[in-house]
Amino acid sequence: MATVSLENMSKSYGPVAALQALDMRIGDGEFLTLLGPSGCGKSTALACIAGLEKPSGGRIVFGDRDVTRLEPHQRDIAMVFQDYALYPHMTVRENMLFGLQQQRVGRAESERQVVRAAEVLDLGRLLDRRPAELSGGQRQRVAVGRAVVRNPSVFLMDEPLSNLDASLRVRTRTEIRRLQRELGVTALFVTHDQEEAMVLSDRIAVMRGGVLQQLGRPMDVYRDPANLFVATFIGSPAMNMLEAELMLQGDTVRALVSGQTLSLPRAVTRSSWEGTRKALLGIRPSDFGITAPADAALRGRVFLVEPVGPFAYVDIDIDGWSLKGTCDPDRAPAIDDVVGLSFVAERVCLFDPETELRL
Numbered sequence: 267m268a269t270v271s272l273e274n275m276s277k278s279y280g281p282v283a284a285l286q287a288l289d290m291r292i293g294d295g296e297f298l299t300l301l302g303p304s305g306c307g308k309s310t311a312l313a314c315i316a317g318l319e320k321p322s323g324g325r326i327v328f329g330d331r332d333v334t335r336l337e338p339h340q341r342d343i344a345m346v347f348q349d350y351a352l353y354p355h356m357t358v359r360e361n362m363l364f365g366l367q368q369q370r371v372g373r374a375e376s377e378r379q380v381v382r383a384a385e386v387l388d389l390g391r392l393l394d395r396r397p398a399e400l401s402g403g404q405r406q407r408v409a410v411g412r413a414v415v416r417n418p419s420v421f422l423m424d425e426p427l428s429n430l431d432a433s434l435r436v437r438t439r440t441e442i443r444r445l446q447r448e449l450g451v452t453a454l455f456v457t458h459d460q461e462e463a464m465v466l467s468d469r470i471a472v473m474r475g476g477v478l479q480q481l482g483r484p485m486d487v488y489r490d491p492a493n494l495f496v497a498t499f500i501g502s503p504a505m506n507m508l509e510a511e512l513m514l515q516g517d518t519v520r521a522l523v524s525g526q527t528l529s530l531p532r533a534v535t536r537s538s539w540e541g542t543r544k545a546l547l548g549i550r551p552s553d554f555g556i557t558a559p560a561d562a563a564l565r566g567r568v569f570l571v572e573p574v575g576p577f578a579y580v581d582i583d584i585d586g587w588s589l590k591g592t593c594d595p596d597r598a599p600a601i602d603d604v605v606g607l608s609f610v611a612e613r614v615c616l617f618d619p620e621t622e623l624r625l
């Protein structure tokens with residue numbers, strides 16, 4: 267077991283700055299996810315931690331051991347790659363035993379660890395099959411099993427679920443999380459899928475263009491995003507954005523949106539400002555209700571209704587700004603209806619349109 271500290275870590279490929287001044291500390295036994303769009307540096311960060319790439323600057327520390335210049339095999343890590351490579355001529359059992367034999371772990375102890383991992387990953391009945399005789403999801407679980415039986419200090423996973431279909435992804439991620447908890451191993455997981463990051467992680471590191479945007483617990487990042495990028499990247503459908511003019515009046519912020527006025531508690535703003543100012547007003551689809559127009563501070567016109575089953579999405583136009591909300595599918599408004607919007611005022615997030623930071 268180990269903590270992992272990245273201290274001012276950077277990595278450039280020629281002129282491309284893949285990682286810039288990355289600072290974070292992953293606790294012992296913690297499950298931390300690097301989340302961000304394609305090209306933001308997730309795999310590069312993981313490869314540096316694994317020792318497959320050398321950082322251009324900064325340090326990597328496991329526990330109190332500086333591993334920055336150590337070879338991968340000296341780091342006590344196990345890694346699962348997106349394109350997991352199992353040995354085709356070996357059975358599931360042999361694939362999982364292979365790493366242990368290289369580590370010179372005794373036969374009986376190796377067998378015991380393989381059986382335990384196979385049990386947790388539901389591979390017990392498949393131990394004598396070869397990879398060609400397994401489904402994609404089963405192969406992926408073997409790749410995970412092969413990595414965890416080595417009982418590493420740090421477990422690194424680069425999009426290990428990306429080859430699976432939707433339902434298998436959900437089942438396999440549950441198994442990965444359970445296994446990681448049981449073993450108490452420190453885990454770094456990479457994904458571009460925000461939902462996967464939300465459900466799996468103790469904490470999420472949101473990245474963009476090689477720069478860490480925010481590091482926090484899933485619900486904190488969801489409810490309290492540091493900037494516009496994090497706000498719109500986390501959560502699906504994305505947080506709605508409306509252009510607003512703000513005015514501070516005592517403990518109330520009056521937000522003027524398309525000629526209509528919303529009252530918000532002063533607590534939704536973080537910085538100190540006076541008078542009036544422009545802002546982007548963010549509200550998640552689940553954080554406002556659809557009401558009769560007469561009762562509401564904000565009104566708009568419905569232009570699309572999409573029933574999903576347990577709820578329906580409702581798309582509403584407010585003077586050219588579109589908002590996505592949800593409602594009971596049995597009480598959905600009709601297209602072209604004028605409806606009222608009742609905001610959960612304390613859930614509103616305000617952003618500076620220029621810096622894109624929270625106001």
Ligand SMILES: Nc1ncnc2c1ncn2[C@@H]1O[C@H](COP(=O)(O)OP(=O)(O)OP(=O)(O)O)[C@@H](O)[C@H]1O
Pocket residue numbers: 279282283284302303304305306307308309310311458
């Ligand atoms: N060997 C390399 N040589 C040059 N540039 C590279 C190399 N590897 C990565 N890059 C660049 O570094 C940046 C980060 O790449 P990285 O693979 O870490 O992204 P990622 O977040 O893992 O993306 P994805 O979600 O697509 O896997 C990208 O701009 C990429 O083009």
Ligand SMILES: [Mg+2]
Pocket residue numbers: 308309310
């Ligand atoms: Mg990658």
